[in-house]
Amino acid sequence: MNRIITLTTDFGLGDGYVAAVKGTLLALAPDAQLVDITHEIAPQNVHDAAFVLANAIPYFPMDAVHLIVVDPGVGSVRRTLAARTARATYVAADNGVLTLVWRHEPPLEIVSLTEPRFWRAGQISHTFHGRDIMGPVAAHLANGVPLSDLGPSITDPVTLDMAEPVEMPDGQLRGEIIYVDRFGNLISNIPADRVSDPIYVDIENRRLPLSRHYAEVPTGKPVALIGSHGYLEIAVREGNANKRLRLGRGAPVVISANRQAEAG
Amino acid sequence: MNRIITLTTDFGLGDGYVAAVKGTLLALAPDAQLVDITHEIAPQNVHDAAFVLANAIPYFPMDAVHLIVVDPGVGSVRRTLAARTARATYVAADNGVLTLVWRHEPPLEIVSLTEPRFWRAGQISHTFHGRDIMGPVAAHLANGVPLSDLGPSITDPVTLDMAEPVEMPDGQLRGEIIYVDRFGNLISNIPADRVSDPIYVDIENRRLPLSRHYAEVPTGKPVALIGSHGYLEIAVREGNANKRLRLGRGAPVVISANRQAEAG
Amino acid sequence: MNRIITLTTDFGLGDGYVAAVKGTLLALAPDAQLVDITHEIAPQNVHDAAFVLANAIPYFPMDAVHLIVVDPGVGSVRRTLAARTARATYVAADNGVLTLVWRHEPPLEIVSLTEPRFWRAGQISHTFHGRDIMGPVAAHLANGVPLSDLGPSITDPVTLDMAEPVEMPDGQLRGEIIYVDRFGNLISNIPADRVSDPIYVDIENRRLPLSRHYAEVPTGKPVALIGSHGYLEIAVREGNANKRLRLGRGAPVVISANRQAEAG
DSSP states (O other): OOOEEEEEESSOSSSSHHHHHHHHHHHHOTTOEEEEEESOSOTTOHHHHHHHHHHHGGGSOTTOEEEEEOOTTTTSSOOEEEEEOSSOEEEEESSSTTHHHHHHSOOSEEEEOOOGGGSOSSOOOSSOHIIIIIHHHHHHHHTTOOGGGSSOBOSOOOOOOOOOOEEOTTSOEEEEEEEEOTTOOEEEEEEGGGOOSSEEEEETTEEEEEESSGGGSOTTOEEEEEOTTSEEEEEETTSOHHHHTTOOTTOEEEEEEOHHHHHO | OOOEEEEEESSOSSSSHHHHHHHHHHHHOTTOEEEEEESOSOTTOHHHHHHHHHHHGGGSOTTOEEEEEOOTTTTSSOOEEEEEOSSOEEEEESSSTTHHHHHHSOOSEEEEOOOGGGSOSSOOOSSOHIIIIIHHHHHHHHTTOOGGGSSOBOSOOOOOOOOOOEEOTTSOEEEEEEEEOTTOOEEEEEEGGGOOSSEEEEETTEEEEEESSGGGSOTTOEEEEEOTTSEEEEEETTBOHHHHTTOOTTOEEEEEEOHHHHHO | OOOEEEEEESSOSSSSHHHHHHHHHHHHOTTOEEEEEESOSOTTOHHHHHHHHHHHGGGSOTTOEEEEEOOTTTTSSOOEEEEEOSSOEEEEESSSTTHHHHHHSOOSEEEEOOOGGGSOSSOOOSSOHIIIIIHHHHHHHHTTOOGGGSSOBOSOOOOOOOOOOEEOTTSOEEEEEEEEOTTOOEEEEEEGGGOOSSEEEEETTEEEEEESSGGGSOTTOEEEEEOTTSEEEEEETTBOHHHHTTOOTTOEEEEEEOHHHHHO
16 A cells, blocks of 8 residues: 555646656655546636645545645745644645645644755756645655654644635524536535524525435426535536526525424 | 556546545555546536446456446435446446446346445435445445445346437438547447448538548548447548537438449 | 556547556556546647657656657558657657657667557557557556567657747847647747846737746736746736737747846
8 A cells, every 4th residue: 555645736637737746756756646636726726726625635545645736826935835634744835725624634733845855856946846846845755754854843824714604693694605616516615514404595586495415306406405515505406507597606695594494 | 456446427627526536445445546537528428428438448457346426316316336247347326327338248246235334434425426325335346345245136227228320221321420529520329340341421411431540531521430439430630520510419320332332 | 666657648538538548558567557647638739749748758757658649640651659768668659749858868769560469459440549559569568578579670750840949140039939838828949048147038019027937027917937848938927828918829939138137
């Protein structure tokens, strides 16, 4: 069983940038098992990356090394980090991309990557720290180099402001769509544990009951349910809610008690 | 040599859903070798998935586990299955996605997945059985769990209706385009063994002879040949037949004996 | 540590063609470690493939086998090749796709693939030599078959004409954009060693100084710098230069001494 290194980037798969990172990883850690999380994060979209990571990383085995290269500030003064939680090791730019992952797995130790002996030998590109700094560091971590060798401890990592659902005076909970997936499913920021059936879900001028799965409504109809991410989600059965309802990121989602159902 | 698990889904690569399945597989079967068949099946398109599977799976080594998650009915009463053929093991929803594969490799045993001890521990999502049921089952199969432990035998799996070519009274064979690939090649449902040269191939108001390869016609010209799938295919040399000929899925393709060539 | 086989194709990931090649490779070389360089080369675009390969392959460990299937002439009389350099082994159609790689790693031995015993057993498709000829040969090479067994030596491989920067009488260097990446970055054919700061970079009716990294200019502004490929590149900070500047492949890029800066 070889050490897993996962890769998450906004590089796309077309240009060979991911391959340059993979070659670098395998040159330093030939026995590592490379697994792609995604390379299709919209360019520089740290928020999307944070959401995707939080929904994939918990399923990986313990002790994986997760390399994340979504890095709008590459080459500037922003720091690059390595961090350790109870479950895994992370390498990323210091831009908050791990904010959501770390809610469930708080970092036990974070270091700033300042030790060039763990970087690519020779010239470091000013525009590709994934290949020249973060990639080599991830490989060394997979090989067992301790975090503390990579640079000084830090305690002030950048955190993303994530939209949070707001409790209203009338008992409603007001959230918003924070992610739209390939299927056009609209994923809100309202977590399952804030949703106790029976409720109404209001989006735009439409009110939906809470369903358990897509097939509870007819094909082509909208449905509100707890998605696989553990968040309230609006979907269209065998259709695309994003296109069909013309709602996207930022659209409000409000839940309120369904007193009629309670009474019934 | 580690056990291969292939993955075929309609998840796309952007959202981390595939990665959640891969993490799940590797957590249970750390030595498995994961190979992607594709994750770009059009959402819920079971017919396309059936075609792609039939053209990729035969090339894999014996004893692979093939996990297919194209599952419009997720969460409803549709069954999920595991099956064994002489060459491989399959895990999929019971929606006919294996219809074409099983023409060449009939299933020797099929079971309905009903034993939760082989599923994800804890809560099962109603919308992501690839991660919570079929993925874990595929990992257990790769680890050597026998099919019969997973649930009761069934003998009535769902089968897809696939369009078949029709023999006409005048000796013509009338088929249709069933798949359009990335190159815009138009792949018909007429298998190589129904095509004996010399023939004419008629599409719309165009008649083509049968060629052996793309380079037999000038750049930009349409060509009819037996494609790598073993079906009659209409292509445009170094071009896109789908766009150039404005023909797509369902377009009729008729072959008839080329008596002139026979006479000549 | 298993032998690496990388794959570079224009197949896209949707149709299962890549999977058919991977299955073929693993059936013959079960311990090979498969790594994708890219499968998103624009159909039949040998120039793009040459550029992407040159920027990814140098980062792979020694002794990898690199399989490249971008092959507009498949089925015609064009040769297929295997070649050995000081660092790696290559399998590709003889169409110049390795021109840029071989500038840095000249081939020590090239053979024409003529020995069918190293190909797929049975019928060879006229349209899919990646699966039926080049794939099997790559697997045999990974297994240690010597190059000389695969066919006769050749010394006249096809070479691509690549646009080269031209030195002008007035001291300017006139190059052009040769590649546009996912981020819309415009990559020129002017290599870093032809660029000595301070210079002006002229594109269309715009003059830029040479920067070191994207973050040296405000968000949304164009910047000229040496990219991670080692070529002069025009980018837009956190934006898309291709769309913003409406410049693409073939657009002229001229550099000239910045005498004002030198004087200053």
